[in-house]
Amino acid sequence: GRWAARDTRLGGHTIARGDMLLLGLAGANGDPAAHTPHSANGLRNSNFAHFAFSHGEYQCPFPAQELAEIIARTGIEVLLDRLPDLELAVAPRALARRPSPFLRGMTVLPVRFATTPPYGGR
Structure with a gap:
């Protein structure tokens, strides 16, 4: 967890200095509006700050x-190089x-893929 360094409001909630925050990051960077490809170059149009890296x-x-x-x-x-035919099985x-x-x-x-002999010909 993290502790609030100062009193603040977030999403309509008051967070007091010293409050412990438990952050679930699973949803981070998943907003399609912030991460849609730019039409001209295929790059994402966000500010590129990745929540996992702060x-x-x-x-x-x-x-x-x-x-x-x-x-x-x-x-x-x-x-993908070793299993070129790798595909979802469902x-x-x-x-x-x-x-x-x-x-x-x-x-x-x-997933499913074709079996091949291990390297070394055995």
Whole structure:
């Protein structure tokens, strides 16, 4: 959690200095109006501040953000390279999100792909 540094109002509620706030970040960066692609270049039209990395004085250092993106992108690229026929095993509408204000993801993600011999020819 976090503690309020000063008295403030947020969303019509009073938060007193010292109050503890428990933040559920699962919905962060999910507003379609703030994250729609720009028609000319395909980039998003938001201010690009990602809630998971914070902003301003408490922002995660940029190299950490870049490293996190590189790790995620590399993992996805390797997965798709090794399993080029990877596809959902169910209709997208059958997928269910995990019911949690703290974690964002699917309860299960059933996929199918062709099996291949492991590297090394065994």
